[in-house]
Amino acid sequence: MSIQFEEPLAGSYGVVDTFPKDFGYGVEEGDIEDSPAPSDSKPRILLMGLRRSGKSSIQKVVFHKMSPNETLFLESTNKIYKDDISNSSFVNFQIWDFPGQVDFFDPTFDYEMIFRGTGALIFVIDAQDDYVEALGRLHLTVSRAYRVNPEINFEVFIHKVDGLSDDHKIETQRDIHQRANDDLADASLDKLHLSFYLTSIYDHSIFEAFSKVVQKLIPQLPTLENLLNIFISNSGIEKAFLFDVVSKIYIATDSSPVDMQSYELCCDMIDVVIDVSCIYGLKEDGSGSAYDKESMAIIKLNNTTVLYLKEVTKFLALVCILREESFERKGLIDYNFHCFRKAIHEVFEVGVSTQRLCPLQPSTPSMKAVTHNGTPRSTV
Numbered sequence: 260m261s262i263q264f265e266e267p268l269a270g271s272y273g274v275v276d277t278f279p280k281d282f283g284y285g286v287e288e289g290d291i292e293d294s295p296a297p298s299d300s301k302p303r304i305l306l307m308g309l310r311r312s313g314k315s316s317i318q319k320v321v322f323h324k325m326s327p328n329e330t331l332f333l334e335s336t337n338k339i340y341k342d343d344i345s346n347s348s349f350v351n352f353q354i355w356d357f358p359g360q361v362d363f364f365d366p367t368f369d370y371e372m373i374f375r376g377t378g379a380l381i382f383v384i385d386a387q388d389d390y391v392e393a394l395g396r397l398h399l400t401v402s403r404a405y406r407v408n409p410e411i412n413f414e415v416f417i418h419k420v421d422g423l424s425d426d427h428k429i430e431t432q433r434d435i436h437q438r439a440n441d442d443l444a445d446a447s448l449d450k451l452h453l454s455f456y457l458t459s460i461y462d463h464s465i466f467e468a469f470s471k472v473v474q475k476l477i478p479q480l481p482t483l484e485n486l487l488n489i490f491i492s493n494s495g496i497e498k499a500f501l502f503d504v505v506s507k508i509y510i511a512t513d514s515s516p517v518d519m520q521s522y523e524l525c526c527d528m529i530d531v532v533i534d535v536s537c538i539y540g541l542k543e544d545g546s547g548s549a550y551d552k553e554s555m556a557i558i559k560l561n562n563t564t565v566l567y568l569k570e571v572t573k574f575l576a577l578v579c580i581l582r583e584e585s586f587e588r589k590g591l592i593d594y595n596f597h598c599f600r601k602a603i604h605e606v607f608e609v610g611v612s613t614q615r616l617c618p619l620q621p622s623t624p625s626m627k628a629v630t631h632n633g634t635p636r637s638t639v
């Protein structure tokens with residue numbers, strides 16, 4: 260396997276974690292954002308579910324690079340924990356982690372306000388436990404939320420499936436799906452749609468599921484997919500993902516089916532690039548950034564596959580999988596990438612200017628008007 264870096268490799272050595280916990284991207288000139296929206300007006304992704312179902316672990320593993328084993332020592336959440344990840348990630352949302360036992364009848368719990376500004380509600384069910392109580396709670400939660408805000412995407416994570424056999428996983432998913440939808444039908448809530456995912460923090464399934472949740476909240480998704488399709492078909496590339504580097508969730512991919520192995524391979528590539536960059540890419544005094552405009556890498560595997568990574572924006576990277584013979588036309592790929600990058604910047608610049616014209620109403624954030632951290636804003 261050979262790794263080729265375009266970045267100058269400075270000679271400073273150091274020990275890094277498998278992934279630095281809070282690696283900074285550094286602010287480049289022209290990247291200075293408008294003062295951020297008041298944090299409470301940012302659309303939310305809520306994490307709800309019974310106690311010990313794994314909510315905090317999901318949030319820590321996906322957005323804070325905690326290793327799954329460390330989650331064993333997490334303490335129970337006692338109050339709503341708001342995590343604003345928009346400074347380090349493309350995902351310009353707040354993640355709200357709820358304590359297990361939210362009491363809808365508690366007058367101090369203003370659930371109407373909470374659900375009104377919510378983009379997605381993730382309900383986590385522990386698949387290794389008896390899930391009858393969780394299903395009751397799921398029904399109560401989603402039916403309340405739906406009445407306040409029918410625009411919410413309802414996502415159910417059937418979690419901790421690492422402990423189940425393949426057959427057992429399918430059976431559990433079928434059973435939970437059936438019972439949850441029966442409960443909704445009994446309550447005449449047939450229009451309320453639940454999406455189900457099998458997840459675990461011990462593999463990439465949690466990142467895949469989170470990717471799909473986030474993608475539904477990105478208004479520019481069809482344009483991004485279209486651009487990726489055009490890019491790969493003109494460059495002889497088999498698969499391309501647009502990654503949020505810090506969380507390793509993919510915010511878009513081309514329209515060919517995603518297989519888990521390709522996704523894992525691309526995630527591993529991001530880890531390798533950031534790790535090597537942290538060791539060799541920073542300045543001697545430790546300043547600089549592990550990921551910047553110059554970041555790019557090519558990894559040739561021993562099975563004639565090539566992995567190709569390039570910086571797209573401050574938060575996003577394109578990671579592609581292609582055959583060695585297609586890589587002979589590297590000049591063409593580089594040129595097409597240049598056009599692709601330009602187009603992505605334009606997509607998000609339009610998003611930013613649209614939002615300037617129609618600013619979010621803090622009391623009723625609209626998901627359609629959400630902007631993302633995709634692009635360095637042009638100087639006004």
Ligand SMILES: Nc1nc2c(ncn2[C@@H]2O[C@H](COP(=O)(O)OP(=O)(O)OP(=O)(O)O)[C@@H](O)[C@H]2O)c(=O)[nH]1
Pocket residue numbers: 308309310311312313314315316317327329330331332333334335336337357358359360418419420421422458459460461
């Ligand atoms: N096997 C397995 N265990 C998990 C997984 N995710 C979380 N856990 C474990 O589940 C336990 C509870 O996780 P937490 O993240 O604290 O659960 P929580 O839902 O935030 O709990 P509260 O704060 O009490 O509401 C921890 O010991 C985690 O290590 C998973 O995917 N698989």
